[in-house]
Amino acid sequence: MPQTGMKELVVWNDFLGSLEDLTWASTSVDLGGGVAVCSVNEGTMNDVVDESGGIQQFLTDTGDNDNVALFAGVFDPSKGPVEMEARFKIADTITACAVYVGFTETLAKGTPVMPGEFDTATMTYNGSGGMVGLQWDSDATTNGWRALSGDGGGVSGSSAFGANGTVAAEAMVVDEYDIVRVILYPSGYAEVWHDEELVVGGATGLTASDLFYAVLMCENRSGAAIEFEVDYFYAKGQRDFTV
Numbered sequence: 001m002p003q004t005g006m007k008e009l010v011v012w013n014d015f016l017g018s019l020e021d022l023t024w025a026s027t028s029v030d031l032g033g034g035v036a037v038c039s040v041n042e043g044t045m046n047d048v049v050d051e052s053g054g055i056q057q058f059l060t061d062t063g064d065n066d067n068v069a070l071f072a073g074v075f076d077p078s079k080g081p082v083e084m085e086a087r088f089k090i091a092d093t094i095t096a097c098a099v100y101v102g103f104t105e106t107l108a109k110g111t112p113v114m115p116g117e118f119d120t121a122t123m124t125y126n127g128s129g130g131m132v133g134l135q136w137d138s139d140a141t142t143n144g145w146r147a148l149s150g151d152g153g154g155v156s157g158s159s160a161f162g163a164n165g166t167v168a169a170e171a172m173v174v175d176e177y178d179i180v181r182v183i184l185y186p187s188g189y190a191e192v193w194h195d196e197e198l199v200v201g202g203a204t205g206l207t208a209s210d211l212f213y214a215v216l217m218c219e220n221r222s223g224a225a226i227e228f229e230v231d232y233f234y235a236k237g238q239r240d241f242t243v
Contacts, residue, residue: 007080011035011072011214011235016054020047028109034072035233038109040219041066048229057091058228060220067219068228069112072235074211075103077184080238084214085181091227094174095138098219099228101180102133102192103212105151114219116148116165123164125150130206132157132190134180134199135165136172138221144171145178147192149204157190160202168194177231184212 013033028038037045041061048055058068075082086101104115106127117124118137123146125131130151136143146165149157160166172178181193186208191201214235218228 007239009075009237009239011233014054014232015056015230018047020045031070033233034235035070036072037068037070038112039066039068040111043068043225053231056230058218058230060218060226060228062220062223062225064220064223066225067112067114067217069107069215069217070230070233071107071213071215072233073213073237075214075235075237076209076211076240077206077237078186078208079240081183081185082212082214082235082237083181083183084233084235085179086216086233087177087179087231088216089175089177089229090172090218091175091229093226094136094143094172096220096222096224097226098135098137098139098221099172100133100135100215100217102131102182102215103184104131104133104215105129105210105212106131107213107215112217114217115215116150118146118165121164123148123150123155125153125155128152130156130204130210130212132184132192132204132206133182134168134192134194144168145194145199147199149190149206151206156206157188157202157204161200161204166200168199169197170195184208
């Protein structure tokens with residue numbers, strides 16, 4: 001059998017099964033389809049039964065900076081393009097939360113940290129690894145989705161993405177779905193899409209042979225739980241046949 005028959009790594013969860021009234025642990029929990037969840041402090045998973053298509057609610061714990069992170073991987077962009085896409089919404093309030101969608105090299109499963117955070121007018125790049133994706137942060141003076149690329153605790157690919165990110169054309173709307181797609185190529189070039197519009201495409205300066213998680217993350221910005229609802233999570237990479 002030729003190796004190319006199993007070249008692609010595909011992750012997909014449409015949340016059509018039942019995960020009703022489950023409390024997740026602070027360590028990672030398998031959701032099926034290659035997707036897992038981890039968090040800072042425990043929250044609950046609830047089926048959303050008044051919408052079709054399989055919607056899963058991840059209700060965060062109630063403390064400031066409590067969060068939930070759906071993730072898959074790791075993926076090696078040097079073997080071929082890696083991509084991820086998710087459709088999700090904040091059902092209750094967008095004025096006290098942060099969201100990150102994309103790839104990150106750093107993911108502490110016991111205490112996951114937002115790869116990129118935006119406070120007032122400045123982007124902070126957390127962790128020692130690379131990242132590329134789209135983020136929303138209600139701590140911003142002017143709210144907006146921002147595409148970012150960073151590595152080693154600072155901006156990477158600033159000529160394309162900017163030190164404080166590139167703002168998308170459309171903002172988040174409460175109880176309205178967002179679709180985000182992020183692609184990272186072996187050359188280090190990346191594309192960040194929001195609602196079928198290209199926010200930015202350009203060189204990231206990331207090391208393509210580094211290993212990245214695909215991640216969808218929501219974090220509290222006050223002492224109150226966030227109703228984070230996810231329609232689907234998709235990611236794809238290429239298999240390494242050299243080992």
